Amino acid sequence: MRTKLVDGLLTLFYDGSKELxxxxxxxxxxxxxxxxxxxxxxxxxxxxxxxxxxxxxxxxRLSWEQVIVEEGVTVIPHTTFGGCHGLKKVIFANTVTKIKDHAFYCCKQLVHVNLGLGLVCVEMNAFGCCNLSCVFVPPSCREIRSSAFASNKNLSILQVPQETELDNDCIDDTKLAEFALSETNTQTYPITWIKNINADDTYALHRACSSYEPLKEVIYGIIEEKGLKAFNEKNEIGITPSRYLKENPYADLSEMEIVRDYFSKKFNF
Structure with missing residues (x-):
């Protein structure tokens, strides 16, 4: 394993060859x-x-600010990065199928994760007590277990496939859980409501720009309704939709491409 500066962050390239x-x-x-x-x-x-x-x-452990999980790694073991308080960003290879319990527990500055397209299971407290506000779970994921994203105080988007099994307390002590309780007027948040919160218009453009398969048509519709200024509207941790487009490795759309095509469509250039 090696470390080097990437985008100004001290980055660990994790290949699984060493028990951390x-x-x-x-x-x-x-x-x-x-x-x-x-x-x-x-x-x-x-x-x-x-x-x-x-x-x-x-x-x-405190020096790492970013982790890039390399191709070939299939499992992130128990507590591998637990308590790495300086960690801000993690990018997973598509070969990762399982993130084990407490793997990133209490990484208090962790605000951005790109989960790989091969992910199958996120175990107990894997991302508990971090600082995530948006999590986009790939279609391959089948299980999100107890407290997996609990105590991420700012978590307000959990985009998750309908087929994914969620433990009842996987998002305890988050904004999303608060929304669920207030909107449904219940003592415990229903899992079906959590899965359907993706329809919340507040986060429409962020969601469209951050998804694994961003569709121009969806983005155009939102721009038509909200105007181009929506690209500059920050979410609760200060990220704009245009920044998502640049950071999402699965999105091949540029902001200028969207704007150009939008105007072409609107004014029949």
């Missing part, structure tokens, strides 16, 4: 931090109580 999670060193870090939590020591002073090996381990 060390249970013993993780346990040492947890115990020391718990023992010193009520002291007046600074974080740096607390860090000095760790062994050299533990310091190296934690420092490395």
């Amino acid at each position: 999670y060390n249970q013993d060193l993780h346990f040492e870090f947890t115990v020391v931090w718990d023992q010193l939590k009520n002291t007046k020591l600074t974080a740096k002073e607390k860090f000095n109580h760790l062994s050299f090996e533990c310091k190296e381990y934690i420092n490395e």
Whole structure:
């Protein structure tokens, strides 16, 4: 595995050749931090109580800002990137079929994930306590298990196939769960409602630009209704639809192409 700067982010190219999670060193870090939590020591002073090996381990994990999972990797093991607080973005290869429990748990700055087209299962708490606002699940996915996306406070879009099995608490403590409870006036959010929230007009252009198969016709219709200024309307974490188009590796549409074709259609150029 190697690291290098990509788009200004320190990026780990994960090929699965090395076990990144060390249970013993993780346990040492947890115990020391718990023992010193009520002291007046600074974080740096607390860090000095760790062994050299533990310091190296934690420092490395905190340095990663982006992960690109390389082709050939099929499983992201348990807790592989758990607690990597600096991680902002993850791009999965299409060969990844399973993301195991707690694989990205408590990556508090993680705001963007591109799930691969071969994904079959997202296990318990895989992305719990992150900072995701939009998740687009590929058609291949069959299971999203308990708390998989729980405690992502800003999560408001979960685009998921109707065939995917969702555990009842997979989005607990998210904006989407709050919407579901208020809209349906129930104590627990119905899974069918969660799957159909994709029709929410508030996020129409973001959804169209971010989908795995963005259709010009859909985007044209939204532009017709909302006008071109809709491209510059930011969602709740500050991402515009035009930025989605640039970042989505499965979208071959450029903003200028859409605008040009839109005007051609509208004014019969």
